[in-house]
Amino acid sequence: xxxxxxxxxxxxxxxxxxxxxxxxxxxxxxxxxxxxxxxxxxxxxxxxxxxxxxxxxxxxxxxxxxxxxxxxxxxxxxxxxxxxxxxxxxxxxxxxxxxxxxxxxxxxxxxxxxxxxxxxxxxxxxxxxxxxxxxxxxxxxxxxxxxxxxxxxxxxxxxxxxxxxxxxxxxxxxxxxxxxxxxxxxxxxxxxxxxxxxxxxxxxxxxxxxxxxxxxxxxxxxxxxxxxxxxxxxxxxxxxxxxxxxxxxxxxxxxxxxxxxxxxxxxxxxxxxxxxxxxxxxxxxxxxxxxxxxxxxxxxxxxxxxxxxxxxxxxxxxxxxxxxxxxxxxxxxxxxxxxxxxxxxxxxxxxxxxxxxxxxxxxxxxxxxxxxxxxxxxxxxxxxxxxxxxxxxxxxxxxxxxxxxxxxxxxxxxxxxxxxxxxxxxxxxxxxxxxxxxxxxxxxxxxxxxxxxxxxxxxxxxxxxxxxxxxxxxxxx
Amino acid sequence: xxxxxxxxxxxxxxxxxxxxxxxxxxxxxxxxxxxxxxxxxxxxxxxxxxxxxxxxxxxxxxxxxxxxxxxxxxxxxxxxxxxxxxxxxxxxxxxxxxxxxxxx
Numbered sequence: 016x017x018x019x020x021x022x023x024x025x026x027x028x029x030x031x032x033x034x035x036x037x038x039x040x041x042x043x044x045x046x047x048x049x050x051x052x053x054x055x056x057x058x059x060x061x062x063x064x065x066x067x068x069x070x071x072x073x074x075x076x077x078x079x080x081x082x083x084x085x086x087x088x089x090x091x092x093x094x095x096x097x098x099x100x101x102x103x104x105x106x107x108x109x110x111x112x113x114x115x116x117x118x119x120x121x122x123x124x125x126x127x128x129x130x131x132x133x134x135x136x137x138x139x140x141x142x143x144x145x146x147x148x149x150x151x152x153x154x155x156x157x158x159x160x161x162x163x164x165x166x167x168x169x170x171x172x173x174x175x176x177x178x179x180x181x182x183x184x185x186x187x188x189x190x191x192x193x194x195x196x197x198x199x200x201x202x203x204x205x206x207x208x209x210x211x212x213x214x215x216x217x218x219x220x221x222x223x224x225x226x227x228x229x230x231x232x233x234x235x236x237x238x239x240x241x242x243x244x245x246x247x248x249x250x251x252x253x254x255x256x257x258x259x260x261x262x263x264x265x266x267x268x269x270x271x272x273x274x275x276x277x278x279x280x281x282x283x284x285x286x287x288x289x290x291x292x293x294x295x296x297x298x299x300x301x302x303x304x305x306x307x308x309x310x311x312x313x314x315x316x317x318x319x320x321x322x323x324x325x326x327x328x329x330x331x332x333x334x335x336x337x338x339x340x341x342x343x344x345x346x347x348x349x350x351x352x353x354x355x356x357x358x359x360x361x362x363x364x365x366x367x368x369x370x371x372x373x374x375x376x377x378x379x380x381x382x383x384x385x386x387x388x389x390x391x392x393x394x395x396x397x398x399x400x401x402x403x404x405x406x407x408x409x410x411x412x413x414x415x416x417x418x419x420x421x422x423x424x425x426x427x428x429x430x431x432x433x434x435x436x437x438x439x440x441x442x443x444x445x446x447x448x449x450x451x452x453x454x455x456x457x458x459x460x461x462x463x464x465x466x467x468x469x470x471x472x473x474x475x476x477x478x479x480x481x482x483x484x485x486x487x488x489x490x491x492x
Numbered sequence: 493x494x495x496x497x498x499x500x501x502x503x504x505x506x507x508x509x510x511x512x513x514x515x516x517x518x519x520x521x522x523x524x525x526x527x528x529x530x531x532x533x534x535x536x537x538x539x540x541x542x543x544x545x546x547x548x549x550x551x552x553x554x555x556x557x558x559x560x561x562x563x564x565x566x567x568x569x570x571x572x573x574x575x576x577x578x579x580x581x582x583x584x585x586x587x588x589x590x591x592x593x594x595x596x
Contacts, residue, residue, distance in 0.1 A: 397550045
């Protein structure tokens with residue numbers, strides 16, 4: 016893997032390396048392996064080089080472009096980029112060019128970063144393997160017979176393959192953390208509202224958060240500092256400044272109280288592999304050795320997260336995706352009436368997983384079933400948030416696996432949606448509660464593939480979460 | 493959730509929601525989706541065991557308040573870009589087939 020984002024930015028700001036050289040080096044890495052990996056839907060090579068030249072001119076003129084000067088960043092293809100196709104890996108948005116940049120794109124630009132391309136994902140971020148992309152799957156750079164996870168699988172693969180030191184993903188039920196775990200990178204889901212959703216194509220609006228994927232905890236911290244903070248264009252944006260993370264990374268965990276969630280270690284949810292549990296216990300021991308008081312804790316309602324999520328998220332998706340009607344943007348399949356055109360367009364434009372979730376959500380919201388499904392799952396969200404609240408009265412942080420297993424073979428779970436959904440069992444509770452959590456690589460499984468440990472924190476306490484992540488990174492085998 | 497008030501999802505239910513969601517399914521798709529969606533709802537039957545009386549539903553992780561900004565006009569100047577992205581336009585408006593046709 017090439018140099019870290021922090022090292023690149025330091026060199027570019029100091030003038031010892033040009034942004035152009037950095038971008039060329041990463042484009043060469045993409046050329047060498049992209050055919051095999053398919054991390055990107057689009058590589059914006061010309062725009063990236065032009066942008067690098069502009070940065071180099073500014074640096075030559077004595078300007079400082081910012082903390083991410085010259086660092087290539089890969090953007091998940093559900094994040095709007097002005098004039099640059101943004102497809103959500105769906106036929107229904109094939110070749111759509113947004114008329115504006117997402118806030119996170121503006122902020123990365125203001126920090127000096129260079130957008131290098133749009134990454135493949137599960138269609139509309141619905142999936143856990145990137146096999147639901149209309150443009151074909153992404154492969155795991157560490158073993159191309161395996162999936163990279165999903166839905167931000169292209170972003171995780173881009174970082175793991177050295178195509179870009181940094182990437183942005185979106186996380187509705189684990190879509191940043193799970194692929195990060197399966198590709199051996201760091202992945203962060205910030206507190207709900209910490210990062211603006213303006214310009215993120217909506218899936219589950221009360222759950223969606225944009226966050227970083229990076230090769231190191233420091234690099235992830237640099238990105239979150241750059242993209243976080245209040246945005247008046249997102250009404251759910253928390254009116255707080257971006258947290259200082261790089262300044263506290265070395266703070267350690269001495270004196271912190273950390274709880275391992277029993278239910279997510281297999282004493283509640285099923286399917287957590289023995290090697291995954293072993294790595295989490297070793298991570299806990301490392302935190303303990305660094306001075307934290309670590310013990311097991313029960314957070315009982317986390318067991319119900321998966322069921323609640325697969326009612327809440329599809330319900331919100333069915334509403335959000337009503338906008339894809341063939342009228343204002345994207346695909347249109349003509350028909351004699353407007354309603355027939357809507358139906359023909361949606362039938363041709365959406366893939367099977369998107370149709371499944373739209374129908375599931377429509378059912379959960381429909382007359383006679385609203386209380387039994389959507390209403391009930393909203394109450395379960397309250398239970399989960401309350402349970403976390405009780406745990407955080409005693410503990411500063413919680414710990415769990417990120418994903419139940421290491422990366423699985425392509426095609427292994429595509430025939431059984433429920434089996435695929437079980438990948439999200441450890442990551443979903445944080446989304447339902449609105450809390451931050453992150454995946455940190457910690458050793459490998461019996462098959463030699465990476466395992467991620469999930470660090471969970473109460474709302475707005477990314478700083479403590481990153482301190483523990485830095486300790487785990489240092490201690491990782 | 494197979495309690496008396498929530499019977500197992502049927503093929504007709506799926507056909508109904510597909511119509512509501514403006515999707516057309518083939519017979520084979522209808523069969524496949526019915527089984528798959530029923531699997532998800534069966535998994536969600538574990539929520540039946542919970543006592544949720546008196547628990548407030550959560551629509552958003554944090555208390556929602558009205559967010560008001562200063563009412564300052566801004567010219568986004570993207571009209572041409574927006575119209576250029578539409579499948580069909582006429583006189584700077586989105587053009588659609590007749591709305592008052594027969595229902596699908």
